[in-house]
Amino acid sequence: MRYSVLSILKNALAGDVAWAPVWRDPEPQPAYDAIVIGGGGHGLATAYYLARNHRVASVAVLERGLIGQGNVGRNTTIVRANYLLRGNSEFYSHSLKLWEGLERELNYNVMMSQRGVLNLCHSDAQRDAFARRGNQIRFQGDDAVLLDREGVRRIAPFLNFDDLRFPIHGGLLQVRAGTARHDAVAWGYARAADARGVDLLQNCEVTGIRVENGRVCGVETTRGAIAAEKVAIVAAGRSGQVAALAGLRLPIESHVLQAFVTEGLKPVLPGVVTFGMGHFYISQSDKGGLVFGGDLDSYNSYAARGNLPAVEHVMEAGMALMPMIGRARVLRSWGSIVDMTPDGSPIIDRTPVEGLFLNAGWCYGGFKATPASGWCLAHLMATGRPHPVAARLRLDRFASGRVLDEEGAGAQHNLH
């Protein structure tokens, strides 16, 4: 059913009992043209664009649990395109453009809200770096405004401007950036992919990848063997384990990143505010909760929970930046398994196994990439050529030295 004001009114008047399930629950077919391992945002988007852009006839998404239970339902929902390096900047620029039309595209309200992302700076040197970054963003064709202290004060008067260690000197604002409703992104892509004939196979864990003569020919799953000549691994924090089924070792460590939500409050934050020097960022959900987080706990983890020192650090940074946060009560926190690469940038590429593709290494920033990630992987799978905006997101860039180290931190997975 196509959603419209009319369809909502009609169903509301009929007592909301006539809504059909949003996607089918099909049985696995013995073979597909393409299989996507991982029913998160990126996997669903990949399947959707395979069907929509490239008319691939039969596509299946294999999800170990249920759609939307992974990182796409456990993140802080920020969408932005404020990268410095070529390779990243054109990719995220493309993604932001897709976000801007996503609701019409999917006929689904993903609650894309361009409320702005403000990065704060605390020294002259950092302001110079922001000016350079802002210029680079504008060269790319996106928007960036360098604000002085008073400019920041007009937007966010509640900040602590005179912290002794990190006084606020100014900030870099991207107005077109903002937040979206993460669950709705998963549901919207799932529904749109299903409507184009993609089979969403839930509770279908991949237990083996069949490779013959260096070519992929299918997968073993908990719901039987499925043949396909094109298989994509889109498994985020579990990428290493899935890739190991095909005998591959990846440049990825899985780490834990914690995030926090407070009770619902009336609107207090104008948009997203990031305090990079304190390892803290915050926004307010449409429901009113303050959504905030910080850096990685910094050690490998699949536990989906973190430790208290990282919690304490985030809370201290929050109190330092905006003391009013001390009046809010934290409702819940969680830890997500994030796939960290040695340079902090993602991978959308072929693998040494013919027909097997890899989409991984999104670190803690995969949500904003969802549309372009699917778009570019679908392009690569269907045409055999990398999409121009993802051509530098190569698997072999660590060996070749063409790394995309946005932070300049060097080859250490947990520093990005």
Place this chain on the structure above:
Amino acid sequence: MRIACPLCGERDLREFTYRGAAVLLDRPAEPDPVAFDAYLHLRDNPAGPNAELWHHAFGCRAWLRVVRDTRTHAILEVGLARDARGRLAPGVGEAVVPAEGEGTA
């Protein structure tokens, strides 16, 4: 998480800094690009016992080789990194306490 430093005893996580997988102890002897790519970038990244390097930065400043279960954060083994050089692969051939929780590795 608490780590029992062989020199200082059991200490809070906040005293330690994480470096990465303990494969970093096994630097390739020859300047072979393939071997160095693997050494610097590629990781087993197991869901289970993982051999890692921790620095007791706010203690004795020793480098430690810690085997830790990445599913539960349970510390299984701690030793000085200098004694562990050349010992490859997390948990291989070692007695490991079975950990509770999910296990897909």
